[in-house]
Structures are given as structure tokens and as C-alpha cells.
Amino acid sequence: MSERPLAGIRVLDFGLLTAGANTSAMLADLGADVIKIESGAYLDPFRVVGKIDSDEGWWNRSPQFRFTNRNKRGLALNLKDPEGQRVIRELAVHCDVVVENFRRGVLDRAGLGYKELSAINPRLVFAAISSQGDTGPERMNVSFGSTLDATSGIASLTGYEGEEPRISGMDVNYPDQIVSLFATGIVIAAVTEARYTGKGAFLDFSQREVASFTLGEEILAASADPAHRFAPRGNSEAGVAQQDAYRCADGRWLAVSLDAPDPSMEAFCASKDRDTAVAMLLDKGIAAAPCLDGNDLLRDTRLQGVTLVRDESGGLVKGLPYRLDGKGLAIERPAPDLGQHTDEVLRELLGYDDARLKELNDSGVTSTTPTIGEV
Amino acid sequence: MTEASSRPLARFTIIEVNDAKIPLCLRLATSLAAKIAADLGADVLKIEPSGGDPVRRAPPVLPQGGSALFQFLNTSKRSLMLDLASESGRTALTQLVEKADVVLFEEPASIASALRAGKATPVEIAAFPLETDAAQRPVSELAIQALGGLMHMVGEPARKPLKLGGHQASYAAGLTAFTGLMTALAARDAGRRAPPVRVSLAEVMQWVNWKAASGAAASGISPGREGRNSEFQVLPCRDGHVAVVYTVTQWPATRTLIGDARLDDPKFSTRAGRRQNIAELYAALAPWFEDKTRDEIQKVAQAKGVPFGPIFSPAELLLTEQYVARGFLADMTHPTQGRLRLPQLPVQWNGRSFTPRPAPELAP
Numbered sequence: 001m002s003e004r005p006l007a008g009i010r011v012l013d014f015g016l017l018t019a020g021a022n023t024s025a026m027l028a029d030l031g032a033d034v035i036k037i038e039s040g041a042y043l044d045p046f047r048v049v050g051k052i053d054s055d056e057g058w059w060n061r062s063p064q065f066r067f068t069n070r071n072k073r074g075l076a077l078n079l080k081d082p083e084g085q086r087v088i089r090e091l092a093v094h095c096d097v098v099v100e101n102f103r104r105g106v107l108d109r110a111g112l113g114y115k116e117l118s119a120i121n122p123r124l125v126f127a128a129i130s131s132q133g134d135t136g137p138e139r140m141n142v143s144f145g146s147t148l149d150a151t152s153g154i155a156s157l158t159g160y161e162g163e164e165p166r167i168s169g170m171d172v173n174y175p176d177q178i179v180s181l182f183a184t185g186i187v188i189a190a191v192t193e194a195r196y197t198g199k200g201a202f203l204d205f206s207q208r209e210v211a212s213f214t215l216g217e218e219i220l221a222a223s224a225d226p227a228h229r230f231a232p233r234g235n236s237e238a239g240v241a242q243q244d245a246y247r248c249a250d251g252r253w254l255a256v257s258l259d260a261p262d263p264s265m266e267a268f269c270a271s272k273d274r275d276t277a278v279a280m281l282l283d284k285g286i287a288a289a290p291c292l293d294g295n296d297l298l299r300d301t302r303l304q305g306v307t308l309v310r311d312e313s314g315g316l317v318k319g320l321p322y323r324l325d326g327k328g329l330a331i332e333r334p335a336p337d338l339g340q341h342t343d344e345v346l347r348e349l350l351g352y353d354d355a356r357l358k359e360l361n362d363s364g365v366t367s368t369t370p371t372i373g374e375v
Numbered sequence: 376m377t378e379a380s381s382r383p384l385a386r387f388t389i390i391e392v393n394d395a396k397i398p399l400c401l402r403l404a405t406s407l408a409a410k411i412a413a414d415l416g417a418d419v420l421k422i423e424p425s426g427g428d429p430v431r432r433a434p435p436v437l438p439q440g441g442s443a444l445f446q447f448l449n450t451s452k453r454s455l456m457l458d459l460a461s462e463s464g465r466t467a468l469t470q471l472v473e474k475a476d477v478v479l480f481e482e483p484a485s486i487a488s489a490l491r492a493g494k495a496t497p498v499e500i501a502a503f504p505l506e507t508d509a510a511q512r513p514v515s516e517l518a519i520q521a522l523g524g525l526m527h528m529v530g531e532p533a534r535k536p537l538k539l540g541g542h543q544a545s546y547a548a549g550l551t552a553f554t555g556l557m558t559a560l561a562a563r564d565a566g567r568r569a570p571p572v573r574v575s576l577a578e579v580m581q582w583v584n585w586k587a588a589s590g591a592a593a594s595g596i597s598p599g600r601e602g603r604n605s606e607f608q609v610l611p612c613r614d615g616h617v618a619v620v621y622t623v624t625q626w627p628a629t630r631t632l633i634g635d636a637r638l639d640d641p642k643f644s645t646r647a648g649r650r651q652n653i654a655e656l657y658a659a660l661a662p663w664f665e666d667k668t669r670d671e672i673q674k675v676a677q678a679k680g681v682p683f684g685p686i687f688s689p690a691e692l693l694l695t696e697q698y699v700a701r702g703f704l705a706d707m708t709h710p711t712q713g714r715l716r717l718p719q720l721p722v723q724w725n726g727r728s729f730t731p732r733p734a735p736e737l738a739p
Contacts, residue, residue: 150684157540185554223716294591305504
């Protein structure tokens with residue numbers, strides 16, 4: 001009875017950075033067996049972006065990579081080598097889901113696109129996550145995090161009143177963070193459907209569309225009323241009498257939403273320490289909260305809920321955005337070293353023997369070290 | 376996919392309970408999660424309190440008087456008004472929930488404890504984590520963006536922190552609740568016990584803003600809003616604004632694209648150097664943008680593989696070539712609100728979109 005919701009589901013994970021790798025991480029957290037594919041010639045960029053030293057094995061120590069890839073097994077297979085491609089096709093027979101967020105066309109050129117893999121395994125659910133989607137004139141456009149704050153419309157509603165629009169920036173890259181919250185649910189829907197009908201699906205996700213979807217009511221309002229106005233709105237919100245961030249006597253900021261205007265709010269906050277002001281406002285039934293920073297979030301373990309966890313080596317990793325059965329995340333294994341489970345998985349799923357594994361390693365199809373040197 | 380019967384969730388039944396006296400930011404999360412399931416074909420019955428879901432009166436308001444927010448969040452659902460303060464209302468709800476797969480509701484709801492104990496798997500939306508024991512604490516979208524550390528990340532360091540536009544705290548939680556709901560349906564469908572799901576807006580916001588905590592843990596210093604000191608900034612152009620975004624490996628292409636001799640100065644050749652001289656860097660970048668339109672900038676930048684982001688408003692997105700080509704926007708004729716155009720679910724499933732049905736009228 002304690003079987004996890006996705007026990008028995010296996011995921012072939014080409015997901016990189018946040019949008020892709022986090023979708024498969026959420027599947028792993030629900031009990032799926034996620035095998036992450038990288039190659040010595042192409043690491044998950046989070047291994048490189050998060051580089052903290054240059055000593056041997058640096059590629060296995062990135063905090064960002066560790067945050068996003070716990071509970072996965074890791075394989076390193078060269079996708080540009082026909083032998084590597086052949087191994088992937090053999091693995092696809094044993095998988096239920098593929099997650100990928102390469103630039104459009106990369107897997108197709110390697111003979112590993114949906115067409116080829118679904119011909120081998122018709123039950124496969126193939127989640128392709130890209131900037132603009134798999135079709136349309138902009139399908140090949142590149143984007144990076146905050147590009148999509150801009151092109152999705154979110155930036156146009158963000159900023160100080162009467163000033164220029166703003167993006168969430170590289171320390172947030174907001175549109176990258178939300179796509180996996182939606183894509184994971186859709187993948188589970190398609191897996192459920194595939195179990196029922198025996199047929200898989202090609203799921204085409206546009207990250208830009210996911211971000212615009214969060215402004216659905218604004219787009220809808222604009223369609224009915226060309227006079228509907230758009231501009232950065234500071235911290236105000238239509239329908240809320242007064243809402244803003246105010247500086248307190250200790251120099252820290254709090255946020256307040258009021259049902260009726262109160263011109264004295266700024267002076268009230270300025271006369272109190274932040275925590276005192278928040279407590280007094282909450283007592284009066286007013287929605288108020290401190291504007292916390294990363295250190296505040298690290299310290300407040302009650303507020304953290306299930307969102308942060310430590311793995312067996314004590315490293316901080318991303319937890320869950322929700323809880324199931326009242327519980328948070330079980331870390332069953334830390335993020336894999338590059339190619340850590342290549343031999344284990346190829347033996348287990350494909351029955352490869354020592355000779356075959358040695359052959360793949362000798363020819364550079366498999367590896368545990370980057371072939372790219374300094375990145 | 377035009378036939379409801381062919382939609383993937385057609386065999387599932389979901390009850391969305393809107394009780395009285397629930398903070399707006401929680402309502403939006405619940406309704407978004409249920410809307411996604413409804414557009415995917417689930418039979419979603421929305422239980423509204425006497426007088427209807429208050430979101431029916433929430434802005435933005437359409438020319439015919441309806442709420443765009445309500446219309447967006449309640450597509451493809453059915454609706455039933457029940458007074459949950461009355462015995463008969465609660466009995467009617469209990470009977471409906473007995474036959475459902477999943478029931479969605481908010482933590483402060485008067486009927487929460489009964490719904491947690493029923494046969495339908497509970498998906499519960501809360502403002503705060505269980506550990507804070509704060510079911511009745513006043514809450515708002517802004518309060519959650521503040522608590523989750525997101526506001527600390529947006530704006531100028533010497534000025535007030537800013538929220539992101541839209542209902543991001545509610546909607547990120549709504550997307551999360553949808554995935555939780557799907558987990559429950561998948562478990563039930565596989566003959567397994569489905570785990571009760573609990574989603575709090577505060578946890579989702581912190582989860583989304585994970586780089587704040589990971590950055591603070593790695594260096595002891597929290598990342599924060601850098602405004603005019605940040606690497607990615609917004610610059611004005613001839614017809615609006617463009618977000619200047621490029622990765623370390625895209626810097627040489629960016630420099631070539633702008634073609635200003637000042638950028639060849641060696642102090643700009645490393646990321647550290649660009650950060651140390653950020654005002655000078657942007658002074659050298661800005662003139663290139665001034666006389667070009669957003670479309671021109673996007674075209675030439677993309678041709679060089681540089682991911683600059685032209686800033687579009689929601690009204691402009693209605694005309695975006697990419698969205699029109701992909702059929703991302705659905706046309707809908709609403710019985711009282713007239714012709715509307717709205718985003719569909721942001722996924723194409725074997726090339727097909729899930730056209731929504733208009734939100735229900737209030738039915739007693």
C-alpha cells in the first residue's frame with residue numbers, strides 16, 4: 001500500500017538546467033526511476049555554471065546541479081556517436097517517458113526524436129520542453145531565463161509605477177522555474193492515458209506560453225477591450241484598496257495589503273521595527289509580511305516547510321513544492337556523478353557484460369570525465 | 376480535440392469547493408488547478424457559496440460587466456451554488472464528494488475537516504506550511520511574494536522591493552496543485568491508494584525562488600535586487616523596451632552584434648570585468664537600441680544567437696506571430712460576454728490543443 005505514485009515508471013531524462021531537469025526530478029520524487037543522460041562532451045550546464053573549484057572532479061560538485069538532480073541515476077553516453085545512439089534506442093524500449101529540453105532538432109539529428117523512439121516504443125510519452133515550442137516561425141529562437149519574462153508579458157506588468165518594465169533577472173529566471181510545475185502534471189496525465197490506451201504522446205511545451213498563461217486574465221481582458229491599460233504597477237493590484245512595500249524603523253521592508261486606504265501606513269511602518277509592525281498589523285486582521293531574503297529563508301525552518309532538504313552528505317537540495325501524505329521529500333540518492341550509473345543501468349536493463357562495457361568505455365561512448373576540459 | 380469524450384481526463388470527476396470567507400489568493404490557486412483538469416476533459420463541478428464565487432466580481436472587468444479573471448479561471452467547468460453554512464448544503468456536498476475522485480478546497484474552509492476524511496482524495500490549498508500553524512493568518516498575493524523572498528529580488532537596491540506582475544504566487548501554486556491532483560488521479564487509476572495533497576502558496580514561492588536560498592547557503596550572502604548593477608537590464612528602443620540577456624558564451628556574439636568599439640576594451644572581456652564596469656557597459660550598449668524597433672532587434676539578435684527579449688504587453692501578445700501560428704490563443708463566444716480570446720493550456724498533445732468551454736453562469 002505504501003507504493004509511491006509513480007513506482008514502476010521509468011524516465012529517460014535528457015533534461016538540462018531547470019526547465020527540463022526539474023521536470024524529471026519531480027517525477028523521480030514521486031517514485032519514478034529516472035535515468036539522466038549526459039555525455040563527456042556535453043554536461044548539464046548546471047555542472048559548469050555552478051563550478052566552485054578547479055580541482056579534479058569539479059564537475060561533480062556544483063550546488064545548482066545537486067539541487068536539481070537528486071534521486072536520479074546518471075549515465076554518460078555520447079549522443080553524437082552512432083554506438084551511443086544505438087544504446088539510447090535500446091534503453092528507450094525499457095522506458096515510459098522521455099524528458100528533453102534541447103534546442104529543437106538536436107535529438108532528431110541524432111536519430112533520437114519522437115518519431116524514431118515512438119516507432120521502437122509506441123507507449124512512450126515524450127515531453128519536449130523548449131523556449132517557443134516545436135512549431136511556428138520562432139521555434140528555433142534562443143532564450144535564456146529572463147528573455148521570457150520579456151516576451152511572455154510578465155515584464156510589461158512589473159516595475160515601479162510610471163517607469164520602465166522590469167525582468168526577474170538571472171538570480172530568479174522566473175519563467176524557467178514554473179514550467180516544471182505544469183509539465184510534470186501533464187506528463188503524469190499522459191502516462192495515465194498511455195497505461196489506459198497503450199498509446200504514448202508527444203507533449204510539446206513552450207516555456208514562453210507557460211509564462212503567458214499566468215497572465216491569462218490580462219490577455220483575455222485585452223481581447224475584449226482594446227482600451228484595457230497595461231503598465232508597470234508597482235506593488236498595487238486592481239481590486240485592492242492599498243498595497244505596497246514600506247520601509248520600517250530598522251531599515252527592513254514589509255509588504256501590506258489593505259481593504260481600505262490608510263494614508264498613515266507609511267509613517268506607521270517607519271516608526272516600528274519590521275517584526276513589531278508585521279505582528280501589530282496581523283493582529284488587526286491585515287495581510288502583512290516581511291520581505292525576506294535568502295538568509296532569512298535558510299534560517300526559518302518552519303516557513304521552509306518541505307522546500308529544502310539535506311542529502312546524505314549534508315548538502316542542501318531542492319525539496320518539494322507540495323506535500324503528499326503530509327510528508328516532504330525522501331532523498332534516496334544524491335545527484336549522480338557524471339556517468340556514475342552507466343555500467344549499473346546498462347547491465348540491469350540491457351544485460352551488457354564486462355566486455356561490452358569495456359568496449360564502450362574504450363571507444364569513448366561512455367565516460368566519467370568531461371572531454372571538453374575547461375568550460 | 377473538440378470532443379470532450381476524447382480528452383485524456385474524461386473519465387475522472389473532480390469537485391472544487393469555494394467556501395465563503397476564503398482569501399482571494401487561495402481561491403485563484405484552487406480554481407486554476409481545477410481549470411487545467413477541466414480543460415483536459417475532467418468533469419469538474421464548482422461549488423459556489425451563496426452569491427457566487429467572489430472572483431465573479433474581481434478585476435479586470437470586461438466591457439459586458441463580467442470578470443476576465445473569473446472567465447479565465449473557470450473554463451470548461453460546471454457550477455452549483457450551495458450554502459455550506461446550512462445542514463442541507465453540507466449534506467448535498469458530502470453526497471457529491473462521495474462520487475468524486477478528487478476534491479479541491481482551501482485550508483480555512485469551514486468544511487475542510489469533513490473533506491479531508493471523505494472517499495475522494497483531498498487536494499488542499501493553504502497559504503502557509505503546516506509547521507507554521509497559521510490557517511487563519513491574513514494573507515495576500517503580495518504577502519506571499521514578500522515571504523517567499525521574491526520581492527527581495529526585483530527592483531533597485533536602494534528603493535522598495537517589487538512584486539512580479541500578475542498573480543504569480545497564486546498561479547504557481549495552482550500549477551503545483553494541478554500536478555498534485557494528477558498524482559492522486561494516477562495513483563487511483565493504477566489501483567493504488569492516492570496520497571492526500573497539500574499545497575501552500577508560501578512553500579511554492581520559496582521553491583520557485585530556490586536560488587535565493589542556494590546562493591545564501593553557498594556564499595553566506597543572499598542574492599538580491601541589483602537594479603542598475605545587474606547583468607541583465609532593460610533598455611529603451613524606438614517602440615518600447617528590450618531585456619538585454621546573454622550568457623557568458625554568448626558575449627562575443629553580443630559584442631559583434633552591437634559593434635561599438637568601446638566594447639572591445641579588455642575590461643569587458645570577462646564576466647567579472649563586465650560586472651565591475653556595468654554602468655559603462657550599458658552606456659556603450661544603449662545607443663544601438665535607441666533607433667531600432669523591438670522586431671528589428673529580435674531579428675538581428677536571433678540571427679546571431681543572442682537571446683535579447685523584446686518586451687510585449689498582453690494586448691500585443693494577441694497578435695504575436697508565434698502564438699497565432701501555434702494556435703495558442705482560443706476564440707470563444709461567450710453567451711453573455713461576447714467574443715473573447717484567451718490562452719489555451721500551454722501544451723500541444725500530439726499536435727492538438729485543448730479548446731476551453733466558457734465558464735459557467737451562476738446557477739442556484
